[in-house]
Amino acid sequence: MKQIYTGKTKDVFELEDGSYLLKFKDDVTGENGVFDPGANTVGLTLEGAGRAGLSLTKHFFEALKEQGIPTHYIDANIDEATMTVRPATVFGKGLEVICRYRAVGSFLRRYGLYAEEGQALDAFVEVTLKDDGRQDPPISEDALDMLGILTKAEYAVLKDLTQQIGNVVKAELAKKDIELYDIKFEFGRVGEGKEIVLIDEISGGNMRAYKNGEYIEPLQLEKLMLEA
Structure with missing residues (x-):
């Protein structure tokens, strides 16, 4: 290989x-x-x-x-x-899509004038460019379309999938009395039809999860989720 x-x-x-x-x-x-x-x-x-x-x-x-x-x-x-x-092609040079259920992390750093720490959010979807040199800047639907990274129709699919998948993960965590604060996804196109699908991983390293108000480290999250 x-x-x-x-x-x-x-x-x-x-x-x-x-x-x-x-x-x-x-x-x-x-x-x-x-x-x-x-x-x-x-x-x-x-x-x-x-x-x-x-x-x-x-x-x-x-x-x-x-x-x-x-x-x-x-x-x-x-x-x-x-x-x-399955092999997939990414959008542009790569996007990260975050689904947020509580105001923490970079969301709070940017919008702290209006948001309180831990404030509930309704599966807020945020797209950022994978660009280490520019610290992964957020980008809007219009800019994605104008720059030829994805179309507005594709953005609608991306947003819908993000919320669907985020809610599945949130529900799975809730079975163990764990609350999902936010989660990061990546998507790509596969096949001749260029279907938009979730790629990469869904692990503790991609999310913030809390139990009884305490943050759960990635390795501990895996143990809690997969124990019998």
Whole structure:
């Protein structure tokens, strides 16, 4: 297999049959040794984070499959920390789509004049450009369309899928009395029809989740979610 991409938290390989293999690492995003799902740098390495992230990703992708929500997921090998997926092309040079249920993190830093910390939000969807040099700037629907990154029709699909998937994850977490504050997704186009599907992962490293008002670290979230 041929390595085609080296990322912060995973590497991507192309398999002989044309599908892709994602190899999950133990690196997570953050700054100064503190985890932050919205950060654009690797902040720390947590032993077992790769397998933990993949285990939770597999759980959520299979839950989405049951509901007929389109993703790139094919299967996963937890022991090897790998996931096989359908090849997808990203929008432009990559977008991140955040679904927010409470005002925390960068949302609060930007809108703190009007928002209170922890204020409830109604599955607010925010799109940012993957651009480390410019600190992943937020971008509007109009700008996405005008810059040729995606059309307004595609944006509507993207927003709808983001809220659908966010609500599935939120409901799954609620089964363990865990509250989802926000979650970050990535999407891409697959196949000749260029269907928009969820790509990448759904793990503790992509979200902020709390139980009894206390933040849950990514590895602990995986344990709480997958314990019998």
